[in-house]
Amino acid sequence: MNIYLPIAEMSVNVAVFLSMGCAVGFLSGLFGVGGGFLLTPLLIFMGVPSAVAVGTGSMQIVASSVSGAIAQYRRNNVDVKMGVVLVAGGVVGSAIGVGLVRILREIGQFDLFVSLSYVTFLGAVGGLMLIESIGSIRKARSGTASSARKTGQHSWVHGLPFKMRFHRSKLYISAVPPALIGAFVGFMAALMGVGGGFVMVPAMIYLLRVPTSVVIGTSLFQIVFVMAVTTLLQAIQNKTVDVVLAVLLIIGGVVGAQFGVVAGARLKGEQLRFLLAGLVLLVCLRIGWDLVARPSEIYSIGPVLGGL
């Protein structure tokens, strides 16, 4: 059965897109990640215009993270004050990102920019995760326990102005670093159609030293609000949010995620991270290959956006 997408302006097979949402949902359930970094490139490979893939991806992320965020909030795992600072930064970053999307589309460099961003971030995050997971697997085999988080250490982060007390995180730090992290993640969200958890979580742990117990909840809190704002901004400025496509992906995604969570419970943390790192690097290589390989067709056509 085929369905015509009103914004992407293409006829797609419902079963294919449902199972694609399902597969991405499975992987995100398995690894406990948002899955935006898998979904957006997959949509682009399927022929969805990249701007529509990015805009629709943000809507799908709202749906896939909202229930998790509420569950974390109920368990008191959200530092709301920190979350608000992250969201405030995120909204600014997202607005800048959405504006940049418009400009890049007009000058015909959006696809390139998306690909470069993906290769950079996936390469960096995947590489680091691979090294870290190999290290922990080795340590687990040799029997030494992995070192716990070092607390009480002061870094340059603690010397900045606008200090705020974040009770839930037991931190007294400047509001500038969380706002900047939030802004950066919001910017990425708008450009790449990702939630940005894979950047925000390590940044909160290593830069801000937020306790791991509240990191996931707080980052989900930020993701839901920032992605909601991003969806709205993409719809207003770029008109690239396809609700029909999003609904297909959401339905597939929630079903897949249920199975992913079950499968994930059977694997060890460091094994999961190793597999995830492999997956991230594969996506990275696939996108990178398209950038450097000589294309079979060096010309492309598109509608004229903005003035002539």
Add this chain to the structure above:
Amino acid sequence: MRAMSARWCWVCAAAGLSGLLMAGLVSGPACAQGAQIEIPIKKSSALRMGPRQPPVARTPAAPPAEGTQETIEADVSTRSVEVTTDFTGHEILVFGAIDNSQQPADENAYYDVVVVVEGTPLPVVVRRKSDVAGVWVNTSSVVFASVPSYYAIASTRPVEEVAGPKVLERHAIGFAHIKMTPAPGYQLRYNDYELAAFKAALIRLKQQEQLYVVQAKDGVTFTGRSLFRSTISLPANVPVGPLVARTFLFRDGEVVSADISRVTLERTGVERVLHNFAFRYPFTYGMFAVILAVLSGLLASAYFRREAR
């Protein structure tokens, strides 16, 4: 079913068009009851020959025996095509008749008929990538001010055999003769050779997207002395907008007569509502998208939590 009713219709249309009043009266009601497709018999000359074409030369090389000029009259089976959420393309039938046909029988190939169906002309940007430090980057582009979004040709023979390039050029028949000029400024920036390469790429890419198509060998077929038909299949990705079907009658490589008919291609139903919603009320549409996402996320998790219990 459709084929049958369509056949009825052009029989009626032809009968009416040939000016036989009696036949017209008799077949009129038959036509009305036989088909869902309305074929009004077109008598007005207002639609014929749009302003972009010069009047066709009325003095052919060999004047017809009775001293009357052949004229072509054509129409389409569907006046409006609806693009709905289950749109997967559509076939339109372009059919018609030749008045005062001198053709002894359908297999004589005395005439050639060429049908050109064109979509709305829109500006298109063609970009070219080049290798910049190992990465393929769009480095140059040409904007063509008005390019038909869709262009399909059907003809009794390949158009190159029907007429010479000058005639084809004059009537914009064939991909090479589609009127597309670079937007102001681009003519100065690139030389003719480069502009030709961009134009060729545009045509090639449109062909790959199935938007510029030549219908199969028997694009237009004659049945009898004066009746002809042609099917044009619009692909699922055909850009929404009005279509113009131009029908040309050729004899000895010259256009003897031409006719124009129009098809509207519109979004309808949910498809139209959502598209208009997104483009006319982007803020409300965005809010709707967010609320839809939140609700579906909550609903799904509530459902699965209940299942798990």
